[in-house]
Each structure stands twice: as structure tokens, then as C-alpha cells.
Amino acid sequence: DIVMTQSPDSLAVSLGERASINCKSSQSILYTSNSKNYLAWYQQKPGQPPKLLVYWASTRESGVPDRFSGSGSGTDFTLTISSLQAEDVAVYYCQQYYFSPLTFGGGTKVEIK
Amino acid sequence: QVQVVESGGGVVQPGGSLRLSCTASGFTFSSYTMHWVRQAPGKGLEWVAFIRYDGSNNNYADSVKGRFTISRDNSKNMLYLQMNSLTTEDTAVYFCAKDAFPGIAAAGAPFDYWGQGTLLTVSS
Numbered sequence A: 001d002i003v004m005t006q007s008p009d010s011l012a013v014s015l016g017e018r019a020s021i022n023c024k025s026s027q028s029i030l031y032t033s034n035s036k037n038y039l040a041w042y043q044q045k046p047g048q049p050p051k052l053l054v055y056w057a058s059t060r061e062s063g064v065p066d067r068f069s070g071s072g073s074g075t076d077f078t079l080t081i082s083s084l085q086a087e088d089v090a091v092y093y094c095q096q097y098y099f100s101p102l103t104f105g106g107g108t109k110v111e112i113k
Numbered sequence B: 001q002v003q004v005v006e007s008g009g010g011v012v013q014p015g016g017s018l019r020l021s022c023t024a025s026g027f028t029f030s031s032y033t034m035h036w037v038r039q040a041p042g043k044g045l046e047w048v049a050f051i052r053y054d055g056s057n058n059n060y061a062d063s064v065k066g067r068f069t070i071s072r073d074n075s076k077n078m079l080y081l082q083m084n085s086l087t088t089e090d091t092a093v094y095f096c097a098k099d100a101f102p103g104i105a106a107a108g109a110p111f112d113y114w115g116q117g118t119l120l121t122v123s124s
Helices: none
Strands: A004-007 A010-013 A019-025 A039-044 A051-055 A068-073 A076-081 A090-096 A108-112 B003-007 B010-012 B018-025 B034-039 B045-051 B058-060 B068-073 B078-083 B092-099 B111-114 B118-122
Touching: A004 A090, A010 A019, A019 A039, A019 A090, A019 A108, A039 A068, A051 A068, A051 B111, A076 A090, B003 B092, B003 B111, B018 B034, B018 B092, B018 B118, B034 B078, B034 B111, B045 B068, B045 B078, B058 B068
Parallel strands: A010 A108, B010 B118
Antiparallel strands: A004 A019, A019 A076, A039 A051, A039 A090, A068 A076, A090 A108, B003 B018, B018 B078, B034 B045, B034 B092, B045 B058, B068 B078, B092 B111, B092 B118
């Protein structure tokens, strides 16, 4: 199975500041035939289901604010919130969809400092 | 608009069984592989199972293999999860989720729509 490891477990960032979340996969999730990284990021607010933010490691889902961006390739990935807003308080998960079983990272809780 | 709505959760004794349902609307259900994902109280997300868009293939997490069965009825736009031999470790909110891209046979797509979830509590 592909293990997804997120860091940190939690972080507190001031409003308007940058937040960065890391995700590492235990093996490459870059499919060389199409040069795509099979990595997604989700946001989950309390009492709500997860919401897809980014897929193919860096493609923003329709309607997602451009302060959210994804980067990385192979085994190392980052979700960056360029200017944290109050509504961004949530838990963020990475997920690989390269291989079954599909696996999620443990989550990173983002709070306001 | 796209909607997936889970139902069927409840309280079950250890060793018991339950069937969850997911009603889909707003998209061509028969074109999309569907998934069940669960979240234990205060914990992270755990993928449980998928079923291919035409029902011809499925796969399960090791934690539920041999106990859970995923199925679908494309004529009714319904997804199911039959859960047997339940243990307290199965206590969780169960989400139904849709692949973002049509025609994906197994892995290969993120999940673009999720239901609100249905809570299963396994307790004596």
C-alpha cells in the first residue's frame, strides 16, 4: 500500500500570512506515461464532508480561490494557502489515487494564530 | 445539480449487519466509479471500497475485506454497502463519494462530490 505522510499535524498562522502543508508518499505517484501526479488535496470543515481543492497535484478545482495552490512531484507535495483567511480554518488531507487501495494522509489542522 | 445522499446508518451490536445506501442524482450515475469512505469519530479519512461504473469490478480496504460488500444498481442510481460481522472498530461516519472523471476503471480519479455521511455506531 502507498502510505501518505502529512506534516505538520497542526499549524497556527496569522490572518493574511502563508500556510504550507507537506505530504510525502511512500512511493512515486507520478505516472510517467502522462506525466501526471495522482495527488489530490481536500479541505474538511467541522461537521462537513471533505471538499476537493486540488487534483493532479497542482490543478485547482473549479470555484476554489486562487490563494490555494498545490505543488510537487514524485513523492513530495505541498499545499500552500498564500494569505490565510478566517474561512480557511479546517483540516486538510492529501490523497493518492494512483493505486488501490486509495490512501489519505493523516490530516493537518489549520488554525488562526 | 450533483447530489449524493447516504442513508441507513444506526446503532448495531457487535457481530451484527447493516446495509448503507447512497442515492445519486444530477449526473450520469452509470458512467462513474463510486466509493465509500469512512471517518471514525475525531479521526482521519479511510477509503473503504470502490465499485467500477458498470459494476464489473470492485476492491476493498484490508480492514473490511471479506466482511463488506459494495454494489450498485445503475437503473436506480443507487450505491450500497452491505456490512457484516461488525466490530466497534467500524464505528464511523460513512461517506459516499463520486469519481471526478467518467469511465475510470479503478483508481485514477479524485473524488469531486461527497455526501454528508451517515453514522454507524457499533456498540453493545
